[in-house]
Amino acid sequence: MLSKEQIQTVVKKYVIETLAEVTEFQEADYRTTASLEDLGASSLDVVEIVSRSTRDLKLKVPPAKLAGIKSIDELIETLYQVASATSTSGG
Amino acid sequence: MPLGIEAINLYAGRLYADAVEIAVRRGKDANVISQQVMIHQRSVIPPFEDVVTLAVNAAQPLFKHIDPMDIGLLIVGTESGLDFGKPITTWVQRLCELSPQCRNFEVKHACYSGTAAFKIAGLWATSPLASGKKALVISTDITRPDAELDFEAVGGGCAVAMVIGMEARIFTLDLQEAGYWTQEVADVYRPTAHHEIGDAQTSLLAYLQALEGVYSHYQKVIGQVDYDIDFKKHIYHAPFPGMAHLAHRHLLRQLMDITREETNRHFASKVADGIRFNQRIGAAYGASNFISLLSLLHYADDLQAGDPVSLFAYGSGSSGEFYRGVIGPDAVRFVRSLALDLQLEDRLKITLEDFDLLQELQRRFIEQSDYSPGITNAAKVWFMAAYHGRKLLVLDQVERYRRHYVWS
Numbered sequence: 001m002l003s004k005e006q007i008q009t010v011v012k013k014y015v016i017e018t019l020a021e022v023t024e025f026q027e028a029d030y031r032t033t034a035s036l037e038d039l040g041a042s043s044l045d046v047v048e049i050v051s052r053s054t055r056d057l058k059l060k061v062p063p064a065k066l067a068g069i070k071s072i073d074e075l076i077e078t079l080y081q082v083a084s085a086t087s088t089s090g091g
Numbered sequence: 092m093p094l095g096i097e098a099i100n101l102y103a104g105r106l107y108a109d110a111v112e113i114a115v116r117r118g119k120d121a122n123v124i125s126q127q128v129m130i131h132q133r134s135v136i137p138p139f140e141d142v143v144t145l146a147v148n149a150a151q152p153l154f155k156h157i158d159p160m161d162i163g164l165l166i167v168g169t170e171s172g173l174d175f176g177k178p179i180t181t182w183v184q185r186l187c188e189l190s191p192q193c194r195n196f197e198v199k200h201a202c203y204s205g206t207a208a209f210k211i212a213g214l215w216a217t218s219p220l221a222s223g224k225k226a227l228v229i230s231t232d233i234t235r236p237d238a239e240l241d242f243e244a245v246g247g248g249c250a251v252a253m254v255i256g257m258e259a260r261i262f263t264l265d266l267q268e269a270g271y272w273t274q275e276v277a278d279v280y281r282p283t284a285h286h287e288i289g290d291a292q293t294s295l296l297a298y299l300q301a302l303e304g305v306y307s308h309y310q311k312v313i314g315q316v317d318y319d320i321d322f323k324k325h326i327y328h329a330p331f332p333g334m335a336h337l338a339h340r341h342l343l344r345q346l347m348d349i350t351r352e353e354t355n356r357h358f359a360s361k362v363a364d365g366i367r368f369n370q371r372i373g374a375a376y377g378a379s380n381f382i383s384l385l386s387l388l389h390y391a392d393d394l395q396a397g398d399p400v401s402l403f404a405y406g407s408g409s410s411g412e413f414y415r416g417v418i419g420p421d422a423v424r425f426v427r428s429l430a431l432d433l434q435l436e437d438r439l440k441i442t443l444e445d446f447d448l449l450q451e452l453q454r455r456f457i458e459q460s461d462y463s464p465g466i467t468n469a470a471k472v473w474f475m476a477a478y479h480g481r482k483l484l485v486l487d488q489v490e491r492y493r494r495h496y497v498w499s
């Protein structure tokens with residue numbers, strides 16, 4: 001079972017990596033309450049962050065779960081819910 | 092002789108708008124549109140064209156190379172159907188003067204429809220049913236005028252027509268060399284004749300999951316695959332051109348330890364020439380893979396007969412397929428003789444005000460029983476400027492839902 005801290009660490013890594021590649025984003029700019037759009041992420045960047053994070057975490061996220069996600073906290077919570085459901089159902 | 096594409100043509104209409112201008116007026120970041128979405132222009136389909144005229148106008152030039160009486164199967168792939176019962180193929184059969192002995196039907200699976208039609212036609216061509224005849228496969232679609240505003244800049248419309256048979260000189264394939272994958276998801280869909288809706292992030296993730304699914308299945312089918320060495324070029328479904336870039340980077344990162352700069356160089360050498368036509372057309376729906384093939388054959392200096400190419404087709408809903416084909420002996424000469432770059436160059440650019448007016452006219456005619464779509468009314472200015480005298484099929488009248496077509 002993944003802990004929320006593990007998910008937070010991986011998401012942070014890929015938010016910073018992905019946004020630094022396309023904007024002047026730096027680690028000091030990272031705020032989990034911020035909307036990904038306000039941090040400069042396009043829809044393509046968001047999906048890249050999600051796909052890289054879920055690969056590291058070995059999670060499969062139903063695509064519809066991404067609809068309406070705005071902030072990094074919401075993304076982390078969604079991934080945590082998916083991880084919890086996967087764990088509960090035995091994978 | 093091998094199975095595959097014997098002849099191919101693209102028709103993207105006669106009008107276009109600047110995609111970046113459209114996006115910026117909706118508050119989009121111009122840099123994101125040009126750098127990530129990677130689109131420059133989009134087709135604008137006037138109300139006197141529909142998916143039948145696009146299909147027929149794409150197919151007509153093929154009859155310089157093949158007798159229409161030799162077509163024994165006609166399949167049209169579309170998600171822009173005009174009728175719940177009567178398929179587009181019935182109009183195409185008559186207007187292209189195909190034989191009465193021509194099986195024909197329409198297939199739907201969002202943007203996967205063109206590949207579905209291609210593969211079914213290939214299966215038919217290799218069977219005794221073909222009896223020496225060939226299949227005509229057309230992918231034709233138009234963005235709904237009421238598509239969500241997020242999609243407005245990357246909308247479009249066009250058709251690709253292909254002759255499929257056992258004398259392939261453009262592109263050959265082995266039907267068994269394919270990986271496929273499906274997942275039910277509501278990502279982009281058309282629940283009414285007006286709407287084209289969806290969630291961008293849901294759709295993008297569904298696409299990437301399909302890419303992983305089809306490639307994994309392809310590896311199981313083929314055995315050992317070296318993604319870099321085994322393919323000279325790669326084609327990805329492009330709902331917008333930048334998706335090919337994201338997809339390529341995503342798959343490379345799955346398969347190897349690679350930096351962003353290295354993926355960019357890899358994309359430039361193996362994918363980028365394949366999206367150049369897409370960047371001037373916008374959404375091509377089921378025709379996307381085949382436009383990329385045309386674009387590669389038109390622009391790539393290092394593509395030769397015998398070179399293997401990978402293709403990834405994706406349709407929302409969702410379904411994906413990954414397969415390989417081989418460049419045929421006459422592919423480069425044939426495609427460059429079409430001068431598709433000049434045909435795109437020759438289109439008429441319209442202003443954003445005219446774009447809105449044409450969209451409004453399209454919207455007004457949806458599901459109407461009687462109307463004159465534009466040759467004789469508000470759209471006449473575009474008809475006279477871009478269509479008149481060019482012998483293109485146009486929609487003249489709709490009377491009690493019956494559609495009447497004429498040549499311009």
